[in-house]
Amino acid sequence: MKKLAIASALLSALAITGTANAYQAEVGVTAGAVDPDHGSTKGIYGVEGTAYFKPVQTRNAPLAEAAYLDRASNVSAQYNYSKVDDAKLHNYSAGIEYFVPGTDFYMSGDIGRQDMKFKYAPNFDTTLYSAEVGYLPAPGLLVAAGVKGYHNDNNDRTTPSLRAKYVTELANGQDINLEAGTTFGNVHDYNIAADYYLDKTLSIGADYQKQDLLDNKEWGINARKFINQNISLEGRVGFAKNDVNDYNTYSVAAKYRF
Secondary structure, eight states, rough: OHHHHHHHHHHHHHHHHHHOOOEEEEEEEEEEEEEESOOOOEEEEEEEEEEEEEEEEOTTTTTHHHHHHOOEEEEEEEEEEEEETTTTEEEEEEEEEEEEETSEEEEEEEEEEEEESSSSSEEEEEEEEEEEEEEETTTTTEEEEEEEEEEOSSSSEEEEEEEEEEEOOOSSSSSEEEEEEESSOHHHHOOEEEEEEETTTTEEEEEEEETTTEEEEEEEEEEEEESSEEEEEEEEEEEEOSSOOOOEEEEEEEEEEE
């Protein structure tokens, strides 16, 4: 009888392990191209990494939303390079997300720098920052408010911000992610996005964003597929416009969890 109890406990542990894989970090690389109406095609490159304070349990959630649904506090950093016309853009940023243990409260902060280097004009650098507090009133729903701004030689702007994110299971057993954000006052940014999960490993989505700093508008379509629990591939096509040019963006990304 004792042996049977031990065997049952071992089988239960194996079953839990098989359905709840964990990871504590994720790294990724991005490559792509900017194809403007006026000018030549240029490259896009990026690297990013996220470290979680404790292991993230994937359970039966969409793999792309596992960290969010597990309320996994984390720190992250990323670098991106792109070129449009004669401008080279270097973007650096670092951030933190903190889900307050034992409560439904959330806090986040981000600081970054955008260096624009021109062939025939002086370089132009901008510091960007944001901070917010949030609340999760229902499973999968986050509402957050805060401040967002930037500083450069021409402007120093700070404005209130508001955003929401909602991940939920639909009646057919599949999942959807909805996101929206906006700022008020001196900085006029906004974005909306939606992802539909065909299963726990595959999603398709669409997004739209407007950035005040570069006077840029863009909408795009994307897809992400997890080859296994640890490796995923992504693709996105974007259609953008700023005050001097229309252009398309194409990018692919690979991410690894461990």
